[in-house]
Amino acid sequence: MKVKGKFITVEGPEGAGKTTILNRIVQELKNRGMDVVQTREPGGIAIAEQIRSVILNKENTAMDARTEALLYAAARRQHLIEKVIPAVERGAVVLCDRFIDSSLAYQGHARGLGMDEVASINDFATNGMMPELTLLFDVSPEVGLARIYRHNGREVNRLDLEGLSFHEKVREGYLLLAKREKGRIEVVNAEKNEETVFQEALEKIEKVLR
Numbered sequence: 054m055k056v057k058g059k060f061i062t063v064e065g066p067e068g069a070g071k072t073t074i075l076n077r078i079v080q081e082l083k084n085r086g087m088d089v090v091q092t093r094e095p096g097g098i099a100i101a102e103q104i105r106s107v108i109l110n111k112e113n114t115a116m117d118a119r120t121e122a123l124l125y126a127a128a129r130r131q132h133l134i135e136k137v138i139p140a141v142e143r144g145a146v147v148l149c150d151r152f153i154d155s156s157l158a159y160q161g162h163a164r165g166l167g168m169d170e171v172a173s174i175n176d177f178a179t180n181g182m183m184p185e186l187t188l189l190f191d192v193s194p195e196v197g198l199a200r201i202y203r204h205n206g207r208e209v210n211r212l213d214l215e216g217l218s219f220h221e222k223v224r225e226g227y228l229l230l231a232k233r234e235k236g237r238i239e240v241v242n243a244e245k246n247e248e249t250v251f252q253e254a255l256e257k258i259e260k261v262l263r
């Protein structure tokens with residue numbers, strides 16, 4: 054792939070505030086006249102949105118952990134090919150809500166499949182494409198889940214319904230990744246108020262856009 058634009062991802066446990074902050078950042082960058090593409094995983098294009106509805110359907114309680122990991126990787130592949138790579142190649146800034154680190158934290162660490170195993174199936178899906186910057190919105194499961202149940206209009210999905218220990222493992226997995234990949238993953242304390250989180254995230258993104 055000829056790289057011209059930027060590929061930036063945001064990550065974090067449930068209710069970390071990724072969507073809220075991403076919406077504001079995208080608006081801010083568009084106001085500055087930049088070519089910005091906001092997207093999400095799993096989803097962002099029709100085929101991946103269809104896979105998303107299978108994965109997150111609360112009735113699919115029989116789903117095996119490896120099946121889950123493979124479905125996320127399949128959605129990722131299609132989304133990269135149809136949307137992310139073309140946008141980066143034309144020079145856009147692509148801001149994506151979740152990417153491979155979600156699979157490593159949720160399926161690799163919290164489900165117990167192993168981060169290395171999950172990384173290897175994802176290598177096949179991505180050809181090794183990685184973001185230039187990843188913002189990890191760190192929040193405790195208590196705070197994140199309370200935000201979802203208290204304020205958010207979004208439907209509670211199959212993964213939200215996992216127990217507290219699962220969500221604790223997700224956070225632990227993310228923090229392990231952040232330690233491992235200090236050059237790419239920047240941790241933001243997402244328990245601070247929205248304005249503070251927005252300013253901190255924007256500053257970090259501005260650094261890679263310079």
Ligand SMILES: Nc1ncnc2c1ncn2[C@@H]1O[C@H](COP(=O)(O)OP(=O)(O)OP(=O)(O)O)[C@@H](O)[C@H]1O
Binds near residue numbers: 068072204244246247
């Ligand atoms: N810093 C913050 N402080 C308090 N509430 C916040 C903050 N950021 C977002 N919220 C609120 O928390 C809720 C969840 O936010 P949001 O949907 O942006 O999280 P998310 O990380 O995208 O969640 P998920 O990935 O689980 O869907 C929303 O009601 C939002 O208004």
Ligand SMILES: Cc1cn([C@H]2C[C@H](O)[C@@H](COP(=O)(O)O)O2)c(=O)[nH]c1=O
Binds near residue numbers: 067125155157213
């Ligand atoms: C990409 C990806 C996501 N997940 C989980 C994380 C969330 O529970 C849902 C997505 O819902 P959101 O409202 O868009 O955050 O899917 C995962 O387990 N593995 C992944 O690779």
